Amino acid sequence: MRMCATLADAIGNTPLIRLRKPSEATGCEIWGKAEFLNPGQSVKDRAALWIIRDAMARGALRPGGTIVEGTAGNTGIGLALVGASMGFRTVIVIPETQSQEKKDMLRLAGAQLVEVPAVPYRNPDNYVRYSGRLAEELARTEANGAIWANQFDNIANRQAHIDATGPEIWEQTGGRVDGFTCAVGTGGTLAGVAMALQPKGVKIALADPEGAALHSFYTTGELASEGSSITEGIGQGRITANLEGFTPDMSFRIPDTEALPIVFDLLAEEGLCLGGSSGVNVAGAMRMARAMGPGHTIVTILCDYGTRYASKLYDPAFLRDKGLPVPQWLDGARAPLP
Numbered sequence: 001m002r003m004c005a006t007l008a009d010a011i012g013n014t015p016l017i018r019l020r021k022p023s024e025a026t027g028c029e030i031w032g033k034a035e036f037l038n039p040g041q042s043v044k045d046r047a048a049l050w051i052i053r054d055a056m057a058r059g060a061l062r063p064g065g066t067i068v069e070g071t072a073g074n075t076g077i078g079l080a081l082v083g084a085s086m087g088f089r090t091v092i093v094i095p096e097t098q099s100q101e102k103k104d105m106l107r108l109a110g111a112q113l114v115e116v117p118a119v120p121y122r123n124p125d126n127y128v129r130y131s132g133r134l135a136e137e138l139a140r141t142e143a144n145g146a147i148w149a150n151q152f153d154n155i156a157n158r159q160a161h162i163d164a165t166g167p168e169i170w171e172q173t174g175g176r177v178d179g180f181t182c183a184v185g186t187g188g189t190l191a192g193v194a195m196a197l198q199p200k201g202v203k204i205a206l207a208d209p210e211g212a213a214l215h216s217f218y219t220t221g222e223l224a225s226e227g228s229s230i231t232e233g234i235g236q237g238r239i240t241a242n243l244e245g246f247t248p249d250m251s252f253r254i255p256d257t258e259a260l261p262i263v264f265d266l267l268a269e270e271g272l273c274l275g276g277s278s279g280v281n282v283a284g285a286m287r288m289a290r291a292m293g294p295g296h297t298i299v300t301i302l303c304d305y306g307t308r309y310a311s312k313l314y315d316p317a318f319l320r321d322k323g324l325p326v327p328q329w330l331d332g333a334r335a336p337l338p
């Protein structure tokens with residue numbers, strides 16, 4: 001048990017939880033790192049803390065300063081909560097397609113929200129590019145200055161996983177870990193854990209959702225995508241600075257029809273309420289287990305808490321609208337009470 005003098009001290013050191021059904025199905029030991037137990041309920045608290053600490057150390061972020069970021073939500077929640085605990089203001093630019101629950105949480109956490117249409121990176125109004133311009137403007141006009149967190153190309157993000165997530169996994173497993181896999185949003189988690197564990201002989205796999213271009217890049221050398229996914233926070237179309245210098249040992253493309261039933265089973269049968277990206281990750285871990293053969297230990301990331309997606313992933317009407325299968329228990333089918 002820890003005592004934490006600051007919120008920052010409560011970030012990380014998350015438990016590994018054995019995933020019973022995925023382990024039994026593959027003959028491997030599959031473990032999920034419970035990142036949803038961070039204060040902001042996602043893995044992105046780690047990147048937020050490392051980015052803020054780096055900016056403070058460089059003197060770029062001064063007392064009372066403003067943190068600006070373009071984010072699908074979780075990084076913003078981390079920045080806003082850590083920011084609140086350290087006296088910084090946060091301004092978050094978010095694509096309007098992200099879940100209402102994440103937007104509500106951002107506002108609750110004190111962030112000022114700017115909602116923009118979900119347009120590709122090449123469009124100047126893309127949320128990431130918009131946030132960069134807004135940060136420049138606020139840096140000029142705010143009395144205490146402003147920084148752009150720039151999670152995609154700020155390698156303080158992956159440093160969080162080189163310094164902490166990777167070494168935690170190594171220690172927790174006593175060095176008995178054969179594989180690690182996860183999906184990519186910024187690439188901070190996958191590349192950072194890889195940089196910590198690949199030199200120790202751990203194999204690293206990319207689990208890419210449909211609509212992302214990295215599976216194609218790492219298997220054919222070309223950035224190309226097909227299909228789409230309802231998962232949030234993952235699905236990258238370019239090599240970010242966080243991915244530079246990283247090469248996975250294996251790569252899998254995971255369709256929603258494979259990832260979502262796993263998310264639903266994890267809730268119904270293992271009590272784990274998770275977002276869609278965790279389903280892509282666990283599906284990736286099962287593919288990796290089958291590729292490596294029985295008897296191996298594989299770790300993946302349980303990225304964020306599922307209540308964040310009550311109105312999407314866990315809404316039967318939303319799933320039906322997307323042509324995705326709805327689990328019976330989610331559709332209200334329960335045994336009648338006496």
Ligand code: PMP
Pocket residue numbers: 042043044072073074075183184185186187188189190232233234275277278303304
């Ligand atoms: N899952 C969720 C729910 C996320 O919000 C993110 C971050 N955008 C990721 C996975 C991917 O993490 P990373 O940015 O480290 O690649």
